[in-house]
Amino acid sequence: MKILNVVGARPNFMKMAPIIEAMSRCPKKMEHLLIHTGQHYDEKMSKAFFEDLDMPKPDINLEVGSGSHAVQSGRIMMAFEHVCLQEKPDLVIVVGDVNSTMACTITAKKLGIRVAHVEAGLRSRDMRMPEEINRLCTDVLCDHLFTTDRFANENLLAEGISKSRIVFVGNVMIDTLVKHREMAAGLGMHLKLGLERRKYATLTLHRPSNVDDRRILEGILVALHEVSESLPIIFPIHPRTRKMTEEFGLTGYFHAGAEVKGIWTCEPLGYLEFLHLNMNAALVLTDSGGLQEETTVLGVPCITMRDNTERPITCEVGTNTIVGNDPERILTAVRDVLGGKYKKGQVPELWDGRAADRIVDWLGGAYSEAHERGIFHFEHWASRNSQ
Ligand code: UD1
DSSP: OEEEEEEOSHHHHHHHHHHHHHHHTOTTTOEEEEEEOOSSOSIIIIIHHHHHTTOOOOSEEOOOOOOOHHHHHHHHHHHHHHHHHHHOOSEEEEESSSHHHHHHHHHHHHTTOEEEEEEETOOOOOTTSHHHHHHHHHHHHOSEEEESSHHHHHHHHHTTOOGGGEEEOOOHHHHHHHHHHHHHHTTOHHHHTTOOTTSOEEEOOOOHHHHSSHHHHHHHHHHHHHHHHHSOEEEEOOHHHHHHHHHHTOGGGEEOSOOSSSEEEESOOOHHHHHHHHHTOSEEEEOOSHHHHHHHHHTOOEEEOSSOOSOTHHHHTSSEEEOTTOHHHHHHHHHHHHTTOSOOOOOOTTOSSOHHHHHHHHHHHHHHHHHHTTOOOHHHHHHHHOO
């Protein structure tokens, strides 16, 4: 059985790492290649994660780089089609909800190749989010939909997707967290920065809806600057956000040096360093998807500066609170947490560090049976779809 594992952007790497590891434990059954689309290409957005997570170098890098959604997706499709035709995989595995996820799914399906989506069924119901469009396109096409929680199962069933395509396995990103938790705890990074445990916050901010509009971005920064007067904020800044703050002339809200007061910005951090900072923080402020899940498992309060979440389990079971980007609501939520008013939370079902094993076991079983019956064969699909 030959599999192409696809990654493209930063949040993909920690989802794919445990899958590759689980596949490597059964080399006889699974020949697997790692394809990096090159959607993220900066050393700090890509290479640093491969090193931290001990991932093998990509077998093929499509080097598509940045561009508008159409340009980036189109480039990925053209390059990935070539790879599929050359490698003739039995299965393509995509993770998450970035442009690479959607573009490679469409490409592979049009060649008649089976595709599995890991982290299927998440829905924000917000079509302004490019990720929501990516999630919908990907899930409607994929043959196997590996889900993280019961909300995802319900979403897929409500969209008319057959039960036989859905497999509830848990959360692969949490596999990576469980594996690296102890290693990250030992780093002592907050101490090196002169910070006391539980006496600082971490911040991530990169959603176009928060950073591409000057008024919204400034509103958030004004509120966070006020927070940072009493609680230092560590802000590893995403390239998109750096670009926008510079363009809008808003960098005055940041402290460039390692001061223990104010919003302290730094380059994007590696996986282990950031995990260390988050596990010791008093709270996490974010608009990212993955951090809502990681903080739930770490038991750290998370304030999500978005109007909705595709991960409601983190609010219902975990430590996450959705506050939108209104400055007053952000300030109230921070005051609540600092005053001890926050959800203590629990770890959702099957977020236990073994999701990737479940995926690989399931695929091993399903595909060896199918191969015996001669059902999955690339040449057959390719000839059927090439007209
Ligand atoms: C992408 C994902 C988003 C994910 C985020 C995590 C989509 C639609 N969006 O958003 O879901 O949460 O990654 O980081 O797939 N840039 C660099 N260096 C890089 C990559 C990007 O400087 O290595 C800059 C470029 O100016 C680029 C901009 O960041 O135009 C945005 O990058 P892009 O990949 O388009 O989207 P993200 O905002 O990173």
